[in-house]
Every structure is written in C-alpha cells, then in structure tokens.
Amino acid sequence: MDVDAMLLDLSVRLEDPDETLFDDPKRLEALNDAQSRLINLLNREHLTEITEIALTKTAANGTYSLLVLSDLYGSGGSISMVRYNSSGVYFTPISLSAIKKLEMTNFAPSITAPYFFVYRSKIYTLAGVTSPVIDIFYLRKPTGLVATGECDLNPKLHEILVNIAAGISWGMNEKLDRAQAALDEAYAGIKTINDKGV
C-alpha cells in the first residue's frame, strides 16, 4: 500500500471521506506517529526491510562509536547482532546488569566466545583481542511517510499501521472508545505476529 492509499484508507476509517475533520497533514502526522509506535512494538525479525549491515568496522581498543552510523534508529536497542568479520563468529549480547558473570571462568570472553554490550553511544566488545574488526547488524531510520511516497515496512504491516493511525486520530477527536478499539485491534495483531515468530 503506498502512502496515498493509506491516507485514503484512513479517511474512510475515520468516517471522514471529504477530509474535513482530518486533512492530509494531520493524517500524515498520525501515520508517521503510528510507524514509530509499530517499529518500537514489533520484534526485529519483522522489520527486515529497515535492517542494515555495516561491514568491516574496526572496534579500536574494543569500542565502536554508534555516532558513525548516522542512519541508526532505536538507540542501543537497534543493534541486533555483532559478528567477527574474519571468522564469522557472532558476539553474544550481554546487558550491563549481567556483565559480572563474565568474570567467571566458564563465561570468560575469548575470540571464539566473544560478547558485546552497548553503552554511552558505543559498542563495547569483549573478545579477547584489542581491536576486533566487526560487522554490525542494526535497524536504520525508516523513511518518513509523505503523500505520493512509499512505506518502507513490509506490506503485511500496513493494515496495522493504518489502524494505529486511526486510533491516534480518534484520540485527537476525543472519541476515546473508538480510539481504544482501533488500538486494541492493532496491538492484538502485533502480539499475534510477535508470538508466531518469523
């Protein structure tokens, strides 16, 4: 569904085919807000259209600045995986709250069992080498939705996106029961997609 079709669909759902209550700018706002919510709610495997790989990046002294990835979307949460470029071995993500367990011999980081965490806008590698060359798998910024444009996300998500936009729009119009109904339906759809995996 292109963005024009989404705009039209949204007008119909809002019972505003003449677009008097919700003009194009308002509906585009709602669609873009809906896209942001949808990306935050969905598991990463359903967002493959906006994933990227940054290849052969050197983590100097074990760190790599995320500021270099100018199209990164989602802060540290968007780094889905890190891989040794040379061996193809994947790094295990570890949270700061769990990092102490790496001091145990069984979990000691090495070139064959490397770990990474994200903090202070950097990837920290724990890999048994000083400056590993890595590949970074991450989520990029989606293209903003504009009239006559296209949506980056998978077409199977467009229906849910329009439903969230309808919920946001009904909320603006103080029709909270209708807003809640639209959002409940959208979130139920997202839960089904997340639960079933790929």
Next chain:
Amino acid sequence: MTTAEMLTRLNSRSNNRWTPAQLYQFLNSAQDRLIIALDPLYLTEITRIEGVTGTAGEYDLGALSPEIFGSGNVDAVRFRTSGIYYTFMPFAEIKKLEIATWAPSDVSPYQYVFKNVLYLKQDATNPEVDIFYTRKPLEIESGVNSELDESLHEMIVTIAEGIGWQSDRNIPRANFAFVSAKIIIDTMNGRA
C-alpha cells in the same frame, strides 16, 4: 522529530489548547518520565562512564559531572585497577555482607547507594572506580531538540499529551495517552 514538530503534534492532539511555555514544561516532564521508565539500553545517548576515586569507601554522587539523573541511575561500577565489576547490593539486603562467605574484598567488591552516596565495599580504602550512569538530559526548548533517540520522540509527545490532559483534569484523555505510552515502554523493556 524536532522540537517544533513536537509542538505541532501536541497542538494537533489538543486543538491548540496549551501555551508554548506549557508545552515545553509538558515535554520536559515527559522526557524525564520516559528516562525513568526505560531500560538504559535505549538511553545510550545520555549514559556516561566517569572515572572517580572513592574516599574511605564512599563517593558523593552529587559530585559527578555531568550531573547524574537521580542516584538510582547508577548502572554499574567497575574497579579500575582490575576491571572487576562491583556486585550491586540492595540496601535492604546489606546485612548479608556480614556473613563470612559474602565478605567484600577487592576480587569480590560490592556497591550500594544510600542518601545519594555510592558506598564501595572492598579491601581498598580509596578505590579508583568507573561509574556507569545515566546523566541528566538537556532540557527541550526552542531550537534545542531532545537528545534521546528519534525512535523515542513520539513517546515523549504522547506522555506530554497525557501530562497536559492531567493538568486540565481530563483524566480519560490523560489515561488514554499514558496507557498508549506504557504499552510501548513495557514491550521495549521486555525485549532489552
């Protein structure tokens, strides 16, 4: 989303109900609430690692620069000499450290926070440590965008809308906004 775009969103959602000064107040309160609620994984833009020296096993968190965003936002502490991380001990469980097998040492250090002071329990009296923490964000104002990642901006707007409706005693609309944001925060934290 720029600050101007955030204001436009809030004006759309409220039919231009609030003044710009109110909108900035709502946005900053919303940003603070979001930081408190979200896992640090999503706040990497405002996390810091600062090297400091404890004195007699204590460090006043008020001395951190840039300023920490609430003393509860110490994410980790590392003994710089060895690279060993301190185990966080909730204050309510501090008595455990009196048991011989839990006794703090330089290879098994503990930390806790009380009255905005970081307590460092180990052999060394004046340990050099790295404190991982979330700093206070810059205030959102005209020409100054939120420092948080763009993916969080819609949530800031939604929480700000909730705060606005709350101040107007329009509780159904406030709750609708807060619940919308909470669903997303819970999902993201569950994934972290």
